[in-house]
Amino acid sequence: MFVARHRNPPGRHRTMAPPSTKAAWLAASMAGAAVAAVGSGVSTTAGTATAASASETALTGVSPAPAEAPDGGQGVISAAIARDRVTTIIAASRAKREELRPRWVRPGTGVLSSCFCSRWGTFHYGVDLAAPYGSPIYAAGDGVVIEAGTAQGFGEWIAVQHANGDVSVYGHEYKLLVHTGERVQAGQLIALVGSEGESTGPHLHFEVRIGGIDGQRIDPIPWLSARGVAI
Numbered sequence: 001m002f003v004a005r006h007r008n009p010p011g012r013h014r015t016m017a018p019p020s021t022k023a024a025w026l027a028a029s030m031a032g033a034a035v036a037a038v039g040s041g042v043s044t045t046a047g048t049a050t051a052a053s054a055s056e057t058a059l060t061g062v063s064p065a066p067a068e069a070p071d072g073g074q075g076v077i078s079a080a081i082a083r084d085r086v087t088t089i090i091a092a093s094r095a096k097r098e099e100l101r102p103r104w105v106r107p108g109t110g111v112l113s114s115c116f117c118s119r120w121g122t123f124h125y126g127v128d129l130a131a132p133y134g135s136p137i138y139a140a141g142d143g144v145v146i147e148a149g150t151a152q153g154f155g156e157w158i159a160v161q162h163a164n165g166d167v168s169v170y171g172h173e174y175k176l177l178v179h180t181g182e183r184v185q186a187g188q189l190i191a192l193v194g195s196e197g198e199s200t201g202p203h204l205h206f207e208v209r210i211g212g213i214d215g216q217r218i219d220p221i222p223w224l225s226a227r228g229v230a231i
């Protein structure tokens with residue numbers, strides 16, 4: 001195994017063999033070709049490898065490493081083994097990404113411009129995040145879009161039901177990027193900020209409804225805070 005590190009030392013590549021060893025290389029190549037031709041089931045590639053190995057023996061006087069090196073060697077692994085390893089690596093990387101991705105995120109990029117509180121003589125059942133037209137709106141958590149379209153007062157809206165039954169609502173969008181029935185992940189871009197419906201400027205109106213679309217509307221700030229998200 002030790003000699004494997006010296007299979008192709010600089011300046012001694014087999015195609016650069018000096019004239020004195022060229023005859024030996026040629027003989028070895030022919031021997032390899034003969035093996036390939038005679039041995040049933042021995043492929044041309046194997047024959048070539050045999051020829052190459054023989055030529056290295058002729059050049060260095062030592063036997064080369066076996067063509068198949070299981071691990072850490074400098075040999076060759078088959079295409080099937082390579083495919084298996086690539087598949088394993090991709091699966092591991094996917095699992096890692098899934099493990100590390102956030103489960104809850106801030107649904108918008110803007111600044112808090114309205115609280116879950118009374119204003120202008122009525123109660124405001126969500127929080128507003130003021131942001132320029134076209135700013136991103138993200139799904140706060142994993143879930144399924146149970147409504148996406150127009151709604152009274154909201155202009156356009158999206159409602160996402162989460163695993164525990166709670167529903168997050170996003171209103172006044174300029175553009176919706178998901179449709180009803182679609183699965184979404186925390187942080188997925190689902191819409192762009194607008195000022196549709198009852199609105200005085202571009203912002204995201206964000207609500208949380210406990211246990212379903214018709215559930216009690218609560219202050220989203222502690223709900224998000226309990227999930228590690230600050231508004």
Ligand SMILES: [Zn+2]
Nearest residue numbers: 126127128205
């Ligand atoms: Zn609002």
